[in-house]
Amino acid sequence: MERKYASWPSKPVFRDPGVSSPLVATKQRRYDRLFVGGEWVKPSGSEMIAVVNPTSEEPFAWVPSASVEDAERATRAAASALPAWSATPMRERADVFDRIANNMDARVDEIASIVSQEVGTPIQRSLEWQARQPVTVTRLYAQLARRYRTDRALDNSLIIREPVGVVACITPWNFPLHQIMLKVAPALAAGCTVVLKPSSLAPLTAFVLAELIERSGLPPGVFNLVSGPGESVGEALATSPHVHMVSFTGSTSAGTSIGALAAERMKRVLLELGGKSASLVLEDADLEQAVSNSVDNCYANAGQTCAAWTRLIVPRGLLRRVEEVAVATAERYILGDPLDAATTMGPLVSANQRDSVVGYIGIGIQEGANLLTGGIEPPSKLERGYFVQPTVFSNVGPDFVIARSEIFGPVLAIQPYDTVDEGVRLANDSLYGLSGAVWSADTKRALSIARQLQTGQVFVNGGAFNYNAPFGGHKQSGIGREFGEYGLEEYLELKAIQLPTAADAD
Numbered sequence: 001m002e003r004k005y006a007s008w009p010s011k012p013v014f015r016d017p018g019v020s021s022p023l024v025a026t027k028q029r030r031y032d033r034l035f036v037g038g039e040w041v042k043p044s045g046s047e048m049i050a051v052v053n054p055t056s057e058e059p060f061a062w063v064p065s066a067s068v069e070d071a072e073r074a075t076r077a078a079a080s081a082l083p084a085w086s087a088t089p090m091r092e093r094a095d096v097f098d099r100i101a102n103n104m105d106a107r108v109d110e111i112a113s114i115v116s117q118e119v120g121t122p123i124q125r126s127l128e129w130q131a132r133q134p135v136t137v138t139r140l141y142a143q144l145a146r147r148y149r150t151d152r153a154l155d156n157s158l159i160i161r162e163p164v165g166v167v168a169c170i171t172p173w174n175f176p177l178h179q180i181m182l183k184v185a186p187a188l189a190a191g192c193t194v195v196l197k198p199s200s201l202a203p204l205t206a207f208v209l210a211e212l213i214e215r216s217g218l219p220p221g222v223f224n225l226v227s228g229p230g231e232s233v234g235e236a237l238a239t240s241p242h243v244h245m246v247s248f249t250g251s252t253s254a255g256t257s258i259g260a261l262a263a264e265r266m267k268r269v270l271l272e273l274g275g276k277s278a279s280l281v282l283e284d285a286d287l288e289q290a291v292s293n294s295v296d297n298c299y300a301n302a303g304q305t306c307a308a309w310t311r312l313i314v315p316r317g318l319l320r321r322v323e324e325v326a327v328a329t330a331e332r333y334i335l336g337d338p339l340d341a342a343t344t345m346g347p348l349v350s351a352n353q354r355d356s357v358v359g360y361i362g363i364g365i366q367e368g369a370n371l372l373t374g375g376i377e378p379p380s381k382l383e384r385g386y387f388v389q390p391t392v393f394s395n396v397g398p399d400f401v402i403a404r405s406e407i408f409g410p411v412l413a414i415q416p417y418d419t420v421d422e423g424v425r426l427a428n429d430s431l432y433g434l435s436g437a438v439w440s441a442d443t444k445r446a447l448s449i450a451r452q453l454q455t456g457q458v459f460v461n462g463g464a465f466n467y468n469a470p471f472g473g474h475k476q477s478g479i480g481r482e483f484g485e486y487g488l489e490e491y492l493e494l495k496a497i498q499l500p501t502a503a504d505a506d
């Protein structure tokens with residue numbers, strides 16, 4: 001039976017997309033240049049970043065570790081390209097996007113395979129989430145750029161939207177190309193120029209993108225790529241006098257420090273940060289559907305998803321049945337090599353991430369949560385790789401560390417409630433507010449609960465993900481929105497031109 005996967009990413013977890021899967025490991029890759037001013041340029045130093053395959057624990061690719069000097073060079077290139085690109089009509093920019101999307105589409109198998117090897121996403125999921133999603137996002141921004149109107153009349157004023165300027169895009173590793181295109185596509189469509197700094201854990205698709213862009217006719221300097229450490233290169237971009245806006249996706253701690261640096265310099269920021277989202281099940285819900293979907297959502301990308309529903313909030317009277325479904329769902333996962341089509345959960349991205357997640361599982365046990373399945377031991381039969389067992393805790397108290405922290409691994413916390421009001425309070429009892437879900441046989445009732453949740457998105461009874469709807473955080477999950485028109489407008493600045501009224505003209 002095909003099981004429906006309710007939320008982002010919006011595809012069924014165990015669906016076979018019916019395409020030939022690129023089960024061939026990518027050969028070793030080495031990029032020793034940065035993409036700046038339309039050229040592949042030598043970095044100022046010779047230091048390289050090794051990209052480790054989390055399944056084999058071996059490095060399989062290398063990219064330059066750029067310096068602050070390289071970052072400054074890239075921001076100068078972006079600043080030089082800004083006047084011409086920002087003056088290009090938005091509809092003309094759309095044509096370049098179509099070419100980028102088509103070129104990307106031709107390489108989806110390769111992109112999926114790369115991300116499976118650097119992040120550990122199972123190959124079938126990688127094709128959908130890591131490779132095809134960025135193509136979809138790029139195409140949607142091409143379409144939007146063709147129909148978007150930057151000017152509108154208001155009384156005696158002409159209200160226009162202009163490109164913000166040079167944008168530093170700093171991105172994470174969990175959905176590397178997807179997170180990149182959610183910034184690069186709207187920023188370029190708006191008429192901004194870009195310097196991209198990808199995560200050092202999964203930088204390879206950023207280099208593939210630079211290759212695609214090079215062949216797509218984008219003018220030199222409009223898109224620039226520097227790879228390197230966040231603390232040096234990322235901060236240099238965030239503080240550069242050439243940069244007008246910092247668009248950041250990553251942890252709340254790094255986002256807070258970038259936000260402070262940008263605020264001191266009065267730069268615009270877009271911050272897409274962490275989450276600890278709740279799936280709230282009402283007593284009249286289809287329990288099997290609600291619980292199995294919530295577990296699948298929590299475990300997507302081995303739990304390394306910002307919007308994952310990592311808390312499952314359920315009526316106390318139904319706790320026993322909820323636990324049974326949750327355990328059965330968790331134990332169906334097949335851990336293994338992400339390039340094996342049968343695998344449904346790969347390793348975590350790095351040894352540090354594995355250690356951090358196992359540490360949280362240990363804390364959950366010490367706090368007295370009820371460990372139903374999984375645990376701190378490595379999964380049996382897997383001798384290598386940063387794997388963690390799919391883990392379910394029940395009877396998790398609202399003050400437990402595992403109920404409050406973003407764990408970013410396959411760890412579900414079940415929290416029982418006695419009244420629906422208490423369930424809503426539990427769902428909202430978080431520093432974060434990125435996503436969430438409500439399940440009820442009565443959609444109207446679910447909708448009224450959805451209105452009470454303090455999060456940027458809520459999915460009612462497994463509603464599908466909408467690529468045109470705004471995505472972003474309340475509270476410490478961030479500032480600003482991505483996707484669709486909302487994402488585009490983050491990169492546009494408002495100007496009001498006051499025109500003489502007929503009376504003034506007399």
Ligand code: NAD
Pocket residue numbers: 170171172173174175179197198199200228229230231233234235238249250251252254255257258272273274275305306307406408434472473477478
């Ligand atoms: P991270 O914060 O460690 O790194 C993100 C990026 O910021 C990387 O490129 C890194 O090099 C850079 N960076 C780190 N410290 C920096 C600093 N001081 N100055 C400038 N740049 C810096 O996050 P991560 O581990 O790559 O990603 C996981 C996190 O991202 C999770 O918290 C997850 O919830 C979040 N995330 C959020 C969304 C969203 O849309 N809200 C989407 C994906 C991931």
